[in-house]
Amino acid sequence: MKQKVTLKQIAKELDVSISTVSKALKDSVEISLDTRQKVKAFAQLYNYKPNNIALSLKNRKTKTIGVLIPEIVHHFFTTVIGGVEKVANEKGYNVIICSSNNSFDKEVINLEMLASGSADGFILSVAKETQQRKDYHHLEETMSQGMPIVLFDRIIDEMVCDKVIIDDSKGAQTATNHLIATGCRNIAIITTVDYISVGKLRTNGYLKALRANDIEIREDYILKIESIEDCETAIADFLATKKVDAIFAVNELFAVNAVKVLQKQGKKVPDDVAIIGFTDGILSKHFIPSLTTISQHGEEMGARAAKLLIDKLEAPDHEPEEYRTVIIDTSLIERASTK
Amino acid sequence: MKQKVTLKQIAKELDVSISTVSKALKDSVEISLDTRQKVKAFAQLYNYKPNNIALSLKNRKTKTIGVLIPEIVHHFFTTVIGGVEKVANEKGYNVIICSSNNSFDKEVINLEMLASGSADGFILSVAKETQQRKDYHHLEETMSQGMPIVLFDRIIDEMVCDKVIIDDSKGAQTATNHLIATGCRNIAIITTVDYISVGKLRTNGYLKALRANDIEIREDYILKIESIEDCETAIADFLATKKVDAIFAVNELFAVNAVKVLQKQGKKVPDDVAIIGFTDGILSKHFIPSLTTISQHGEEMGARAAKLLIDKLEAPDHEPEEYRTVIIDTSLIERASTK
DNA sequence: TATTCACACGCAAACGTTTTCGTAGATGTA
DNA sequence: TACATCTACGAAAACGTTTGCGTGTGAATA
Numbered sequence: 001m002k003q004k005v006t007l008k009q010i011a012k013e014l015d016v017s018i019s020t021v022s023k024a025l026k027d028s029v030e031i032s033l034d035t036r037q038k039v040k041a042f043a044q045l046y047n048y049k050p051n052n053i054a055l056s057l058k059n060r061k062t063k064t065i066g067v068l069i070p071e072i073v074h075h076f077f078t079t080v081i082g083g084v085e086k087v088a089n090e091k092g093y094n095v096i097i098c099s100s101n102n103s104f105d106k107e108v109i110n111l112e113m114l115a116s117g118s119a120d121g122f123i124l125s126v127a128k129e130t131q132q133r134k135d136y137h138h139l140e141e142t143m144s145q146g147m148p149i150v151l152f153d154r155i156i157d158e159m160v161c162d163k164v165i166i167d168d169s170k171g172a173q174t175a176t177n178h179l180i181a182t183g184c185r186n187i188a189i190i191t192t193v194d195y196i197s198v199g200k201l202r203t204n205g206y207l208k209a210l211r212a213n214d215i216e217i218r219e220d221y222i223l224k225i226e227s228i229e230d231c232e233t234a235i236a237d238f239l240a241t242k243k244v245d246a247i248f249a250v251n252e253l254f255a256v257n258a259v260k261v262l263q264k265q266g267k268k269v270p271d272d273v274a275i276i277g278f279t280d281g282i283l284s285k286h287f288i289p290s291l292t293t294i295s296q297h298g299e300e301m302g303a304r305a306a307k308l309l310i311d312k313l314e315a316p317d318h319e320p321e322e323y324r325t326v327i328i329d330t331s332l333i334e335r336a337s338t339k
Numbered sequence: 340m341k342q343k344v345t346l347k348q349i350a351k352e353l354d355v356s357i358s359t360v361s362k363a364l365k366d367s368v369e370i371s372l373d374t375r376q377k378v379k380a381f382a383q384l385y386n387y388k389p390n391n392i393a394l395s396l397k398n399r400k401t402k403t404i405g406v407l408i409p410e411i412v413h414h415f416f417t418t419v420i421g422g423v424e425k426v427a428n429e430k431g432y433n434v435i436i437c438s439s440n441n442s443f444d445k446e447v448i449n450l451e452m453l454a455s456g457s458a459d460g461f462i463l464s465v466a467k468e469t470q471q472r473k474d475y476h477h478l479e480e481t482m483s484q485g486m487p488i489v490l491f492d493r494i495i496d497e498m499v500c501d502k503v504i505i506d507d508s509k510g511a512q513t514a515t516n517h518l519i520a521t522g523c524r525n526i527a528i529i530t531t532v533d534y535i536s537v538g539k540l541r542t543n544g545y546l547k548a549l550r551a552n553d554i555e556i557r558e559d560y561i562l563k564i565e566s567i568e569d570c571e572t573a574i575a576d577f578l579a580t581k582k583v584d585a586i587f588a589v590n591e592l593f594a595v596n597a598v599k600v601l602q603k604q605g606k607k608v609p610d611d612v613a614i615i616g617f618t619d620g621i622l623s624k625h626f627i628p629s630l631t632t633i634s635q636h637g638e639e640m641g642a643r644a645a646k647l648l649i650d651k652l653e654a655p656d657h658e659p660e661e662y663r664t665v666i667i668d669t670s671l672i673e674r675a676s677t678k
Numbered sequence: 679t680a681t682t683c684a685c686a687c688g689c690a691a692a693c694g695t696t697t698t699c700g701t702a703g704a705t706g707t708a
Numbered sequence: 709t710a711c712a713t714c715t716a717c718g719a720a721a722a723c724g725t726t727t728g729c730g731t732g733t734g735a736a737t738a
Contacts, residue, residue, distance in 0.1 A: 003484065003485055004484050006694060006695090007695070017717070017719075018696095018719095019718060019720095020716085020718075022695070023717090031716070047480065049454070050455065050694080051456045051695070052455050052456030053392060053401065053457075053693085053694075053695095054693075054694035054695040055456075055694085055695060056456075056723090057390075057392045057694080057722095057723045057724065058696060058722075058723050059695090059696090059723080060723065064435075072417050072420050072421055073414065073417040073418055073421055078412040078417060079412055081412075081436075082411055082438075085411070085437070085438060094457060095435075096403075096433070097434070097435070098434065113433060114433070115388070116343075116388040116389065116391050117390045117391030117393070117724095118391055118392075118433060141386065145342065146342055146343070256625045257625075259627070260625075260627060263627065282414070282621055283625055286592070286596075286599075287625075287626065288598070288599060288602065288626075345723095345724060345725090346725070355687075355688085356687070356688045356689080357725085357726095358689075358726080358727075359686085359687060361726060362726090362727085365726090369685085370686065370687075371685080371686060371687085374686080389725070392723085392725095393724035396693045396694065396723090396724080397692070397724080397725050397726060398693080398726090399693065456694095
């Protein structure tokens with residue numbers, strides 16, 4: 001089996017020095033045209049490619065971006081990755097992806113692993129467990145070692161770094177307002193427990209919209225779900241007694257399960273109960289009825305995050321530190337689950 | 340901003356040599372207990388982590404696995420990645436993911452990028468375009484440079500390398516047999532164009548099952564779809580004139596769209612027409628009716644692929660070359676779309 | 679006192695690059 | 709002929725590790 005060919009080998013074969021080969025391949029005028037051509041021909045023949053590892057070591061940068069997400073099997077996060085990849089590749093960066101599986105420990109391990117030489121900077125959405133613990137030492141440490149971090153979606157307010165988010169509260173208001181505008185008044189919300197930052201923000205947006213429209217806020221119209229696994233029974237219990245005419249679900253799965261429960265109750269969506277979701281995933285698009293939803297524009301989030309990170313990576317050293325928070329606009333996608 | 344601390348810096352601070360520091364951190368008996376403790380304390384204080392890049396260069400291996408898939412926003416592929424990640428991390432490997440976006444050129448570029456130092460070996464599912472072109476020089480070249488490749492799902496028969504696949508034909512037979520067993524006789528198939536290897540294999544399985552059960556094969560019951568975008572109209576046209584009592588769809592989206600079309604025609608699933616899909620994704624699980632389907636066990640595929648690759652990476656050099664093809668069992672998941 | 683021997687440590691090479699600087703030889707100039 | 713000036717190339721350092729081997733120091737032995 002052939003091995004990768006190195007400058008050294010080419011040099012030896014052609015009986016010149018390593019530096020000559022290196023310069024020749026770079027078309028340096030220092031080297032005679034003759035030698036240049038000879039070297040290039042030889043390099044092409046043996047398919048020479050400079051060794052990235054050696055370059056990384058020499059240049060003290062890897063030209064790769066580490067992406068750390070809570071779940072890899074998740075439509076929203078993969079769209080974000082798509083966005084990151086796109087601008088990263090355009091700018092000559094590699095993307096390396098790890099998932100924390102929502103575990104604090106795995107987040108720490110993966111970050112340290114990547115931080116010790118595999119990536120120049122990070123794009124990260126924090127694990128559920130990390131949000132609970134409020135332990136961010138691994139992030140602080142990484143940053144203090146000179147590696148920039150861009151947080152997205154599930155961010156940490158206390159951290160001083162670049163961030164890309166959507167205005168979850170505003171998105172939730174848009175959703176709620178849409179329900180109100182289409183004539184609904186008894187609007188329930190199916191949301192997550194409060195330590196999930198985005199869940200809390202969306203709940204707040206819902207409350208704000210109700211208040212702004214002088215609609216009474218009823219605590220018993222708020223369902224906070226802890227575990228996504230048995231959300232259907234939770235939703236069924238919740239809806240069994242309520243007489244709502246609309247539901248705002250803070251994610252796709254809640255929305256779909258709400259529809260399921262309603263259909264079992266013999267209720268029609270959207271005629272009896274309108275439903276609006278959050279996140280524009282596969283389910284929302286293809287479900288019957290297709291779901292009206294708030295799009296988070298994951299790809300754009302990823303693209304913006306990558307831009308922020310690369311800007312920071314390529315900024316001259318003396319540049320004063322300055323952190324930015326980009327807020328991506330959400331948009332309402334009207335489909336068949338609302339009137 | 341602090342920089343990462345190196346052996347050199349520690350050595351300087353403690354006024355010993357670099358080698359002493361290195362050995363001390365490794366608890367070498369060569370170094371006095373005293374010095375060892377001093378060095379370790381200092382290293383911990385400054386959060387010393389060996390630089391992976393330097394190690395990679397020295398050891399001539401990166402301890403990372405490159406995964407190249409056609410699409411990143413795709414449930415099946417992400418489950419595969421999950422499986423890869425799991426066993427890779429267990430064995431101390433990093434995983435770096437790139438998507439080809441089904442483009443031949445991007446596949447070549449990404450592979451070359453990763454091959455020039457970023458990864459020791461690859462797990463890869465080939466792009467649609469590559470399957471059309473039948474140009475595999477980039478794969479051959481990578482392998483000839485000593486980097487093993489494990490192909491999965493969309494593989495290339497002609498390539499000599501490790502492979503992990505499901506028995507697509509058998510899975511399709513299982514699906515078709517299930518339809519037959521539940522009383523269906525007029526079974527249509529919605530499949531892809533032939534150059535997609537898995538599509539072709541599934542079509543073959545369907546045909547085999549029909550033959551084995553002495554059911555007439557009707558060419559007009561076979562719909563081959565080129566572009567997934569406007570599959571709904573294609574399916575609508577197809578089903579407008581046919582009187583079928585069952586449909587086998589080779590992927591989730593075809594299945595879902597078939598349901599959609601049927602409902603518009605006023606037909607009931609599964610009572611009027613039974614539907615079975617392929618791939619156990621989010622849609623199949625949560626759709627109403629939930630879809631009976633053939634599970635490909637993506638996570639297991641990924642895990643097995645990773646194992647194969649790591650085995651090859653860690654095999655002693657003189658080991659004779661030997662390539663294996665692992666066939667993952669599919670399984671039938673019965674849900675509400677069949678009788 | 680001379681020799682031996684652990685002990686504790688340092689030197690240097692190697693991995694594959696890039697780049698600065700030095701220089702041998704050829705050519706030109708006075 | 710003596711010197712300056714190019715031209716074309718090579719040597720070496722640096723990036724951060726690991727590791728085999730060499731070695732100065734002191735103590736123990738003869």
